[in-house]
Amino acid sequence: MSLLEPDEALAQVLAAVSPPTVARLPPERCRGLVLAEDALAPADLPPFDRAMMDGYAVRLADAGRSVAILDEIAAGDGAARPALQPGQAHPIMTGAPVPAGAEAVVPVEQTTRADGRVSLPERIRARANIVSRGAECAAGRPWARAGAIVTPMTLAAALGVGTRELAVFPRPQVVVVTTGSELAEDPTRPGQIRDSNGPMLVALLEEAGIAATRRTVADDAGALLACLQSLEGVDAVVLTGGVSAGTHDEVPGVLTRLGAVALFHKVAQRPGKPLLLARRGRQLLFGLPGNPLAAHLCACRYVIPSLRRLAGLDHVPHGGHGTLAAALPGNSERTWFLPARVQGGAVMPLPPVSSADLVQPHQANAYLRLEPGAASLPAGTEVAYTRIGADAWPS
Amino acid sequence: MSLLEPDEALAQVLAAVSPPTVARLPPERCRGLVLAEDALAPADLPPFDRAMMDGYAVRLADAGRSVAILDEIAAGDGAARPALQPGQAHPIMTGAPVPAGAEAVVPVEQTTRADGRVSLPERIRARANIVSRGAECAAGRPWARAGAIVTPMTLAAALGVGTRELAVFPRPQVVVVTTGSELAEDPTRPGQIRDSNGPMLVALLEEAGIAATRRTVADDAGALLACLQSLEGVDAVVLTGGVSAGTHDEVPGVLTRLGAVALFHKVAQRPGKPLLLARRGRQLLFGLPGNPLAAHLCACRYVIPSLRRLAGLDHVPHGGHGTLAAALPGNSERTWFLPARVQGGAVMPLPPVSSADLVQPHQANAYLRLEPGAASLPAGTEVAYTRIGADAWPS
Numbered sequence: 001m002s003l004l005e006p007d008e009a010l011a012q013v014l015a016a017v018s019p020p021t022v023a024r025l026p027p028e029r030c031r032g033l034v035l036a037e038d039a040l041a042p043a044d045l046p047p048f049d050r051a052m053m054d055g056y057a058v059r060l061a062d063a064g065r066s067v068a069i070l071d072e073i074a075a076g077d078g079a080a081r082p083a084l085q086p087g088q089a090h091p092i093m094t095g096a097p098v099p100a101g102a103e104a105v106v107p108v109e110q111t112t113r114a115d116g117r118v119s120l121p122e123r124i125r126a127r128a129n130i131v132s133r134g135a136e137c138a139a140g141r142p143w144a145r146a147g148a149i150v151t152p153m154t155l156a157a158a159l160g161v162g163t164r165e166l167a168v169f170p171r172p173q174v175v176v177v178t179t180g181s182e183l184a185e186d187p188t189r190p191g192q193i194r195d196s197n198g199p200m201l202v203a204l205l206e207e208a209g210i211a212a213t214r215r216t217v218a219d220d221a222g223a224l225l226a227c228l229q230s231l232e233g234v235d236a237v238v239l240t241g242g243v244s245a246g247t248h249d250e251v252p253g254v255l256t257r258l259g260a261v262a263l264f265h266k267v268a269q270r271p272g273k274p275l276l277l278a279r280r281g282r283q284l285l286f287g288l289p290g291n292p293l294a295a296h297l298c299a300c301r302y303v304i305p306s307l308r309r310l311a312g313l314d315h316v317p318h319g320g321h322g323t324l325a326a327a328l329p330g331n332s333e334r335t336w337f338l339p340a341r342v343q344g345g346a347v348m349p350l351p352p353v354s355s356a357d358l359v360q361p362h363q364a365n366a367y368l369r370l371e372p373g374a375a376s377l378p379a380g381t382e383v384a385y386t387r388i389g390a391d392a393w394p395s
Numbered sequence: 396m397s398l399l400e401p402d403e404a405l406a407q408v409l410a411a412v413s414p415p416t417v418a419r420l421p422p423e424r425c426r427g428l429v430l431a432e433d434a435l436a437p438a439d440l441p442p443f444d445r446a447m448m449d450g451y452a453v454r455l456a457d458a459g460r461s462v463a464i465l466d467e468i469a470a471g472d473g474a475a476r477p478a479l480q481p482g483q484a485h486p487i488m489t490g491a492p493v494p495a496g497a498e499a500v501v502p503v504e505q506t507t508r509a510d511g512r513v514s515l516p517e518r519i520r521a522r523a524n525i526v527s528r529g530a531e532c533a534a535g536r537p538w539a540r541a542g543a544i545v546t547p548m549t550l551a552a553a554l555g556v557g558t559r560e561l562a563v564f565p566r567p568q569v570v571v572v573t574t575g576s577e578l579a580e581d582p583t584r585p586g587q588i589r590d591s592n593g594p595m596l597v598a599l600l601e602e603a604g605i606a607a608t609r610r611t612v613a614d615d616a617g618a619l620l621a622c623l624q625s626l627e628g629v630d631a632v633v634l635t636g637g638v639s640a641g642t643h644d645e646v647p648g649v650l651t652r653l654g655a656v657a658l659f660h661k662v663a664q665r666p667g668k669p670l671l672l673a674r675r676g677r678q679l680l681f682g683l684p685g686n687p688l689a690a691h692l693c694a695c696r697y698v699i700p701s702l703r704r705l706a707g708l709d710h711v712p713h714g715g716h717g718t719l720a721a722a723l724p725g726n727s728e729r730t731w732f733l734p735a736r737v738q739g740g741a742v743m744p745l746p747p748v749s750s751a752d753l754v755q756p757h758q759a760n761a762y763l764r765l766e767p768g769a770a771s772l773p774a775g776t777e778v779a780y781t782r783i784g785a786d787a788w789p790s
Contacts, residue, residue, distance in 0.1 A: 031598050045754065047588070052750055054644075074614070075685075076577025078584035095577060095588075095685060095751075131749040143754045151760075151784065152602065153734075156595035156687050157753035160588065182471025182490060189473035193442075193490075193555065200551035203426050207547065209785070219469070249449075290470075290490065292551050318786065339548075354526040355447055356490075358552035359440065359538045365546075365790045389546065389790030390604070391713065395760045395783065 003268040006301070006335050009275065013302045016263055017309045018282040020169035027158035030150040030166045032209045034312035037167040038142035044134035045143065045161045049098040052129040056089040056111060056118055057102035063124040066117045073099060089118055098130050105129035137161065149313070149395065169312035172235040174212040176201045177227060179241040179251065180290060181219045196358075197240040197295050201288075201303075204296065205238075207390045208304045209313070212238070221250045221257075228258050234283060235310060238303055241290030251287045252276065260285055268372070269335045271355055272298045291356050297337050300367065300388055308393070317392035319366075321384050322347035328377040331370040339364030342385055365389055398663040401696070401730050404670065408697045411658055412704045413677040415564035422553035425545040425561045427604045429707035432562040433537035439529035440538065440556045444493040447524045451484040451506060451513055452497035458519040461512045468494060484513055493525050500524035532556065544708070544790065564707035567630040569607035571596045572622060574636040574646065575685060576614045591753075592635040592690050596683075596698075599691065600633075602785045603699045604708070607633070616645040616652075623653050629678060630705060633698055636685030646682045647671065655680055663767070664730045666750055667693045679705075686751050692732050695762065695783055703788070712787035714761075716779050717742035723772040726765040734759030737780055760784055 004012070022036040051057065057073065067089045073081075075095035084090065084101030092098065092105055103126055110121045137143040143161055144154060150166065158166060178198040187193055198214040205212045217227050219242060231237055242251040255262060260278040265287075267275045271294035276287030286303050288295040305315035325348040328338070339350045339361035349368060350361040366385035377383065386392070399407070417431040446452065452468065462484045468476075470490035479485060479496030487493065487500055498521055505516045532538040538556055539549060545561065553561060573593040582588055593609040600607045612622050614637060626632055637646040650657060655673040660682075662670045666689035671682030681698050683690040700710035720743040723733070734745045734756035744763060745756040761780035772778065781787070 028594060031601075046751070050751070074577070075575055076579075076587055078587060095575070131751065136748055136752045136754045144757060148758055151757060152595045152598035153687075153691060153753050153757040153759065155598055156591035156691075157757045159591035159594060160687070160753060162582070162589065180470055180490070182469070184471075187557070192471055192473060194557065196551035196554035199423060199554060200547045203547035203550055206426075207785075207790075292548075292555070296548060296551075353531055356441070356445070356526065357531045358548050358555060359531045362539060362546060362548040362552045363543055364548065387790070390602075390785040391788060391790050393786060395602075395786050 003266050003273070004264050006267055006269045009264060009267040010302060010305070012264055013277055013306045014309055014315065016277060016279055016284060017306050020310055020312050022167055023170040024165040024167050025170065027150070027155050027163055027166055030158075030168050031152065031155055033150050033168040033171060035144055035146050035148045035150065035166060036169050036312070037146050039144040039158065039163060039166055041137040041139055041141055041143045041161050042164075043162050044139050045137040046131055046133060046135070049133050050131045051092045051094055051096050051098055051105045052131055053105055053107045054094050055092060055105045055107040055129065056120070057084060057092045057098050058089045058104055058106050058120055058124065059084060059086055059101065060103045060124055060126055061086055062089070062120055064120065064122040066119045069113070069116060069118055073097065089120070103127070151395070171211060172307045172310045173233070174205060174210060174236045174238060174307060175231050175234050176205075176212050176214040176238045176240070178214065178216045179219055179224060179239060183216055197290065197292055200292060201238060201240065201295060201299050204299050205304065205307070208308065208393050210304065210307050210311070219250055221254050224250055224254045225257055228254065228285075232280075232283070236284045236286065236303070236307060238286045238288060238299070240288040240295045242287070255285060255287070269297075269337060271337070273334065275302065277302075292358055293339070293352055293355060293361065297367065301337065314394040317386050318394065319384060319386040321382055324349070324377060324379050324381045324383055327379050328368070328370065328383075330376040331372060331374040333372050335372055336370040338368045338370060340366045340368045340385060342366045342387075347383055347385055398661050398668070399659050401662055401664045404659060404662045405697060405700070407659055408672055408701045409704055409710065411672065411674055411679060412701050415705055415707050417562055418565040419560040419562050420565065422545070422550050422558055422561055425553075425563050426547065426550055428545050428563040428566060430539055430541050430543045430545065430561060431564050431707070432541050434539040434553065434558060434561055436532040436534050436536055436538045436556050437559070438557050439534050440531040441526055441528060444528050445526045446487045446489055446491045446493055446500045447526055448500055448502045449489050450487060450500045450502040450524065451515070452479060452487045452493050453484045453499055453501050453515055453519065454479060454481055454496065455498045455519055455521055456481055457484070457515055459515060459517040461514045464508075464511060464513055468492065484515070498522065546790070566606055567702045567705045568628070569600060569605060569631045569633060569702060570626050570629050571600075571607050571609040571633045571635070573609065573611045574614055574619060574634060578611055592685065592687055595687060596633060596635065596690060596694050599694050600699065600702070603703065603788050605699065605702050605706070614645055616649050619645055619649045620652055623649065623680075627678070631679040631681065631698070631702055633681045633683060633694070635683040635690045637682070650680060650682070664692075664732060666732070668729065670697065672697075687753055688734070688747055688750060688756065692762065696732065709789040712781050713789065714779060714781040716777055719744070719772060719774050719776045719778055722774050723763070723765065725771040726767060726769040728767050730767055731765040733763045733765060735761045735763050735780060737761045737782075742778055742780055
């Protein structure tokens with residue numbers, strides 16, 4: 001297959017995403033997910049006429065009078081009471097149920113208390129400081145619409161309204177599989193290194209609201225095949241390493257043996273040229289290069305957008321424009337995605353000293369994009385950037 | 396105490412934050428935290444001369460010749476080998492250690508293999524496709540600076556360089572305490588409601604990179620005092636409910652009995668007027684109103700910035716300007732923070748139907764700020780907003 005242009009590769013990745021499934025989950029497990037259906041209120045919200053202030057529940061006809069003080073109604077008070085009669089007032093707390101017969105709640109600051117009685121102001125507005133039962137949402141009506149994101153406030157509203165389950169596009173199940181015989185948890189022999197791509201990719205996905213687990217597999221076709229076979233139910237598998245043309249690069253062959261359909265292999269970009277995409281049923285399989293910068297770019301640019309789309313979330317990262325704080329070299333024949341740090345309006349390019357270097361670029365919070373054959377740019381040029389990290393993703 | 400202006404309240408909150416402590420943690424536990432000290436490389440990075448391509452490790456004098464093929468060197472290969480001699484080449488994989496005597500790695504595409512020998516190109520650049528040992532960072536040198544955020548790439552670099560522990564400003568320990576006798580996990584009696592503020596605040600903090608746990612306590616001074624006494628070692632306690640002037644509002648009195656120093660109580664804002672701040676040693680105690688919108692605003696505006704400052708993180712949320720998609724009413728005497736949804740350049744105000752309503756505003760991703768006495772604004776007016784959610788916080 002010839003090299004795909006990066007935009008065509010992204011389009012193919014997004015097109016390969018299956019329509020999201022729908023799950024019914026308790027609200028507590030839905031934060032950050034998108035509602036698949038309208039959420040209907042199982043009961044009125046509020047469930048009773050609710051006092052909005054600390055004060056007295058009163059009748060309108062008692063405005064300007066001194067009335068008898070009955071027992072206090074606290075928030076959470078469930079006692080049955082006779083209807084409030086003329087000449088009476090219940091002390092009432094914010095959030096408490098307004099008793100039958102009461103027509104307003106008068107704030108405590110507008111009253112004076114003496115000799116076991118309370119004097120009410122001259123003017124009392126009907127329903128003042130009372131939220132009527134069902135005013136926020138009536139039972140059976142939608143209180144949240146399909147397509148809404150479950151924000152912390154949505155979560156609180158769901159708990160407040162008594163919703164047991166929300167119909168959402170569930171969080172994708174993702175497994176990051178790092179391949180490489182050189183990987184060791186505790187390197188002792190020369191040539192061995194710790195797996196750093198796995199933790200990096202899991203952390204990157206987490207910042208984008210996607211939980212992932214990880215595995216490590218040797219450069220061994222049999223072990224890799226067995227690993228992938230055990231992951232059949234997972235929405236996406238993100239492999240790193242083993243996708244180049246080397247004799248130990250087992251990924252393409254194993255994917256064929258697995259019965260996965262290769263969608264593309266190799267993209268006209270640096271880093272990340274060997275990127276591979278395959279599909280097995282609903283499952284997406286990404287083959288990311290083992291080079292950590294390449295794996296990082298491919299995760300930001302291809303993996304995360306596809307997984308966010310699978311969850312029904314916005315998949316276009318935030319970006320902006322800023323002023324180069326240092327010159328950029330010209331570019332050769334492939335689109336170049338270059339890590340940079342954006343601070344205020346300044347954009348500092350953070351080129352790695354080698355293709356596997358994370359030390360220079362590790363404070364990057366954005367990527368710059370240099371088109372093939374782009375001329376060098378002096379400091380002070382305005383450039384566009386795309387954000388990395390939690391603040392890349394719309395809320 | 397008289398009402399504080401919101402900006403003065405924020406200044407007092409930030410001033411009340413103690414200098415951050417320093418902890419030494421494994422890199423895996425440091426994501427999103429700020430380095431308190433330079434991180435020094437315990438060994439050279441890379442730890443050996445590393446091949447950057449799949450190809451042949453060769454001597455420069457063999458350019459243009461056909462040479463004998465020795466055994467292959469894979470990534471992770473730790474075998475001891477004699478130095479490469481003239482007329483020889485080792486097949487070598489990306490990431491593998493370059494053997495002694497080799498002066499360059501020639502990419503496999505630039506060679507032809509026949510009869511057990513390999514023909515090398517006419518021109519071979521010295522050190523081509525070799526990253527020298529220590530080129531990214533030499534042993535003992537700082538590979539990351541104090542003040543850096545531990546990004547996913549920083550995490551990978553730390554694991555790659557073999558760092559066992561990073562000196563960071565640790566994640567604040569925060570407990571959200573919801574007070575209210577009306578709260579029940581499974582409401583059955585009239586007047587009871589589920590705790591929704593606790594889960595909302597924990598979720599809000601989580602979106603800002605701060606992990607919190609939660610407790611529920613009845614409106615009972617003894618129980619609340621015991622709860623707060625048990626939380627002595629915690630960096631911050633976020634109480635909701637019980638901060639107004641009602642007879643059941645136990646928080647101010649309990650804080651006094653606890654020995655906490657009240658810093659302020661009541662801010663000239665809506666919602667959230669009863670906001671209270673106290674300190675006990677290093678511990679910050681926030682008294683948030685029980686009204687969920689007020690608790691939300693106070694968490695976004697005061698609690699999260701202070702906790703981010705405690706962790707050494709940037710505490711100014713992202714904001715921007717957009718065009719009102721609907722008219723805004725004029726404001727009365729207190730600064731009004733109004734939930735809104737920003738989408739593209741459009742800003743849709745989401746006013747609640749009552750002060751406790753979450754249904755109308757639950758899709759808010761920003762707050763608008765209306766100054767005291769501000770005139771009404773027609774649709775189409777440009778307004779400033781401050782972001783809510785994960786994308787509010789700089790990476």
